[in-house]
Amino acid sequence: MTRRRRPTLDDVASAVGVSRATVSNAYNRPDQLSSQLREQVLRAAAALGYAGPDPTARSLATSRTGAVAVLLDTSLSAAFSDPALSVTLDALARVVDPHALLLLPGGASGGPPAERVLTAQADIAVAYSLADGAPALDSVRARGLPLVVIDQPLLPGAARIGCADREGAALAARHLVSLGHRRFGIFAAGSRVTPGGGALSLGAASAASFRDTRERLAGYLDEVDPASVVVEEAAGLSVESAMAGAFALLGRTPRPTALLCMSDQLALAVLAAAGQLGLRVPEELSVVGFDDSPPAAWAVPPLTTVRQDLAVKGRIAGELVLRLLAGEPVPPPDEVPVSLVVRASTGPAST
Amino acid sequence: MTRRRRPTLDDVASAVGVSRATVSNAYNRPDQLSSQLREQVLRAAAALGYAGPDPTARSLATSRTGAVAVLLDTSLSAAFSDPALSVTLDALARVVDPHALLLLPGGASGGPPAERVLTAQADIAVAYSLADGAPALDSVRARGLPLVVIDQPLLPGAARIGCADREGAALAARHLVSLGHRRFGIFAAGSRVTPGGGALSLGAASAASFRDTRERLAGYLDEVDPASVVVEEAAGLSVESAMAGAFALLGRTPRPTALLCMSDQLALAVLAAAGQLGLRVPEELSVVGFDDSPPAAWAVPPLTTVRQDLAVKGRIAGELVLRLLAGEPVPPPDEVPVSLVVRASTGPAST
């Protein structure tokens, strides 16, 4: 069975005996023809098995694709296992509907490969927490695609939404200080600075390639004595590497009495690791996360964390997308506010 | 600053003084011209700010978009909070690379709206666990798009990959029976059969609109006396509704001593609910999941569950995509094997 050539607008037009423009109008501008003729066209289309204008051809003619390219730093499984991303992207998707999301997962180099971006059929790009200088961003620029960045340094010509990272981190650190803690561990997500993860000097950590890592670190250090801090970086973004990092951090001597985690995911890994080591939280160890993603509230014990409204962040990102698409000028960078949510994973220092 | 018209192939061609075909070849068939001329073309392109052939125009000319449409039953956040999806999709994405994934999230009607599918720029569609008769599937057919379905009934002309649902469910049930359990609760994911969720008769449950729900139910009932079973359906796909359903199930009198959950997500919700009620697992309650998604192993206690290799499933789905895209005939439906992974969430019935 040779698959017959799909019918085109022309086929429908000649079947009905009208011009191609009329058939096009039947789909795109119903007010441009009598409803009677329109019915007739649609019937003929159905009879011929014509499923409506070809999306690609339409895109070429209108120079709009109806898709938003989402540039991710990591593989899909790593990306999706981050609840913060899920929530943000979901909110974004709702706002930009009916635009579809074209997912460009990251490769080894951090962010999607440049040529994937060059050939992506999308009207606009959204970059989610890419490392500084990711090649994908150059491609976006080269193509002249509008760009919205989330949790990233501002790029010229791009719109930006983030959160008050530094302030949030400072809130978390201050909370621990006020509880009497004096020995801190800082737990950062995996990055490509030190591909294997592991212990990090403050200097190295301050040079992280992710803006949020740098900012949150700075926020912590606004409140605690750098000398009282050890920094650990996870080896990757998987839960496994978070667990490994957590064990490493808890194995330091003297053991920190409080852990500042740069995401809830990391904090949850710490909780799990502490559980396995028989360390009681918060009696023997205080843990604070970042994001207030949904699992933070269900954790045992419920996680003290820095809250940012991820749904709002996603929504704002979506609105930025729509505004850039509408040709509006690039708005100034925006941030969602942060607040500290104190739950049960933090308590007084056990001297 | 009016955004200047982007340069096209023609601009580059006339800048260099060659034909348009030559410039096209410089990008697509380097062997068709001297490397010297190619260099010259590429330099001119860079000078003009030409970032390579326009993806849409290229698609129209080649009638290939390089995108795989992924049809989801739910919103993105619900979809992504399902680790099984993440793993599957990740594996799929790796196999079909460099194809990008075009995400079409589901709406209120189950699955993406029909017109979203009609206008999606993709070469092929992958449907992930859609309800029977989802309108999106009709659109796929109408467009004549190749289709791969995952965990769904077979559609004529579609390729299918699933898992041995019924067999897996039977394994789980048999395990509990052998542990002496005689009062069972079956916990099904939310669907649109009974939009609010809640208690379900066996008849209603057997008519579920999701194939995997029906099959797993049948598998459970292959091993346990239907009279010894109560069925609960979650109100939705969120963690919250899973928790609510879990409480409902644990509130039945007499309380089931063992719960058969149709996914790990549901099982984890049960674990959390049991914890809040002070019910010890497995001493007072046995819980078995389905999927063996990553969190199952980290749960407290680690979850006994039916394992299906999700990465393999995703990989096979990806291979099916590639084969259909290559014009190969539709292979017969395939299933990944299942096995029971006994961990610590199941134990002898407490009489």
Place this chain on the structure above:
DNA sequence: CAGCGTGACTGAAGCGCTTCAGAAAGTCCA
């Protein structure tokens, strides 16, 4: 030297659609 193979490049025909400036035919009102 005729004949031929080869490498390098081009012309032009699409791909399937949208859109805009009309044309044709009807409607309305003074």
Place this chain on the structure above:
DNA sequence: TGGACTTTCTGAAGCGCTTCAGTCACGCTG
């Protein structure tokens, strides 16, 4: 009854690219 609108539909010019059948020049072979 005639001019001014409306409504309805059409012709044709793109949108930016790929690709195929050549054309052309050149060096090689026998």
